[in-house]
Amino acid sequence: MSQSQLSPERFIQMGMGFWAAKAVMSAVELGVCTELAKGAKSAEALAESLRLNGRGVRDFLDALVALNVIERDGSVYRNTPEADQFLDRNKNTYVGGILEMAGARLWNPWGRLSDALRTGTPQNGMSGDPNHFDHIYSDPKMVKLFAEAMTGISTQTARVIAQKFPFGDYRSFCDIGCAQGALPVQLALAHPQLTGIGSDLPLIKPIFEEYIARFNLQSRLRFEPCDVFKDPMPKADVYIMGHMLHGWGLEEKKQMVKKAYDALPKGGALIVFDAMIDDDRRKNAFGMLMSLNMLLETPHGFDYTVQEGKQWLKDAGFRDVSATALNGPDSMVVGLK
Numbered sequence: 529m530s531q532s533q534l535s536p537e538r539f540i541q542m543g544m545g546f547w548a549a550k551a552v553m554s555a556v557e558l559g560v561c562t563e564l565a566k567g568a569k570s571a572e573a574l575a576e577s578l579r580l581n582g583r584g585v586r587d588f589l590d591a592l593v594a595l596n597v598i599e600r601d602g603s604v605y606r607n608t609p610e611a612d613q614f615l616d617r618n619k620n621t622y623v624g625g626i627l628e629m630a631g632a633r634l635w636n637p638w639g640r641l642s643d644a645l646r647t648g649t650p651q652n653g654m655s656g657d658p659n660h661f662d663h664i665y666s667d668p669k670m671v672k673l674f675a676e677a678m679t680g681i682s683t684q685t686a687r688v689i690a691q692k693f694p695f696g697d698y699r700s701f702c703d704i705g706c707a708q709g710a711l712p713v714q715l716a717l718a719h720p721q722l723t724g725i726g727s728d729l730p731l732i733k734p735i736f737e738e739y740i741a742r743f744n745l746q747s748r749l750r751f752e753p754c755d756v757f758k759d760p761m762p763k764a765d766v767y768i769m770g771h772m773l774h775g776w777g778l779e780e781k782k783q784m785v786k787k788a789y790d791a792l793p794k795g796g797a798l799i800v801f802d803a804m805i806d807d808d809r810r811k812n813a814f815g816m817l818m819s820l821n822m823l824l825e826t827p828h829g830f831d832y833t834v835q836e837g838k839q840w841l842k843d844a845g846f847r848d849v850s851a852t853a854l855n856g857p858d859s860m861v862v863g864l865k
């Protein structure tokens with residue numbers, strides 16, 4: 529390709545991509561799609577119900593139209609089918625929690641990515657070397673917001689795991705670090721013979737129980753508090769650790785896997801899933817950006833390749849260790865005891 533055929537377009541688009549990202553985050557924060565789910569509205573009516581000033585509203589809404597988040601007929605705005613299903617806070621299919629958290633929690637630290645790379649330290653205000661969840665949960669509002677964000681990012685992955693792992697061969701599971709309970713709910717809905725435990729730090733219990741009740745699954749799913757680094761693991765045939773390993777340093781990652789191995793019955797299985805990086809570290813941009821997110825949010829966390837994940841399970845003693853691509857950037861590694 530000659531020099532005159534080269535175009536800078538994609539650099540500009542990529543670098544200015546934060547405009548579109550923030551517009552979608554603000555749409556979720558302000559509740560645009562939740563409001564439109566009640567019925568189509570003009571810009572003036574939306575501005576009034578969302579208590580917006582008016583200046584910029586048309587540009588904001590039309591930008592969302594151009595970005596294919598919402599639609600406009602004449603001067604009336606309505607949700608696209610996807611926005612109606614996934615960005616209406618009043619539906620059980622809502623995934624906007626991850627975008628709410630992106631706006632409330634990740635936006636500012638990402639503005640300091642260069643500082644994080646210069647210093648190697650988190651940029652979210654945490655100091656010293658505590659557990660990053662002590663920091664995240666020191667803001668009471670963040671507990672529920674974080675759990676809902678996990679539902680947003682993990683529900684679709686949970687549906688795929690429910691299909692790709694042979695749960696028909698097992699009776700019980702325990703989701704370690706379950707957050708709101710998106711995975712337990714999807715597994716229970718897909719496999720009627722399964723009973724499950726959602727396990728997490730004690731402060732998650734009411735958030736889990738409220739979510740499970742929405743699906744009427746209280747008779748098959750229950751919460752057991754467990755600090756994975758301190759407490760015995762709840763008993764189950766299958767353990768799942770979703771988006772767990774990446775938050776901690778190498779020693780803690782290995783410790784979690786080994787603890788699962790020791791606690792499982794013979795024939796039991798461990799499923800680990802994360803936005804695992806392709807072994808050649810060239811393709812899964814989301815996985816590598818997620819790892820940078822761990823740089824910004826945690827003292828020692830990092831994402832890892834599929835091969836590394838498999839090796840940690842083998843080192844802990846698991847047999848028949850295999851990897852499977854899930855939806856989007858996530859992969860799971862499975863080992864049997």
Ligand SMILES: C[S@@+](CC[C@H](N)C(=O)[O-])C[C@H]1O[C@@H](n2cnc3c(N)ncnc32)[C@H](O)[C@@H]1O
Nearest residue numbers: 661678682705706707728729754755756770771
């Ligand atoms: C990144 S979230 C992942 C949530 C969920 N597994 C998913 O994939 O969507 C990590 C979860 O681990 C929980 N957690 C943090 N420290 C923990 C610990 N020491 N023991 C057990 N769970 C912990 C957090 O409360 C949070 O729900």
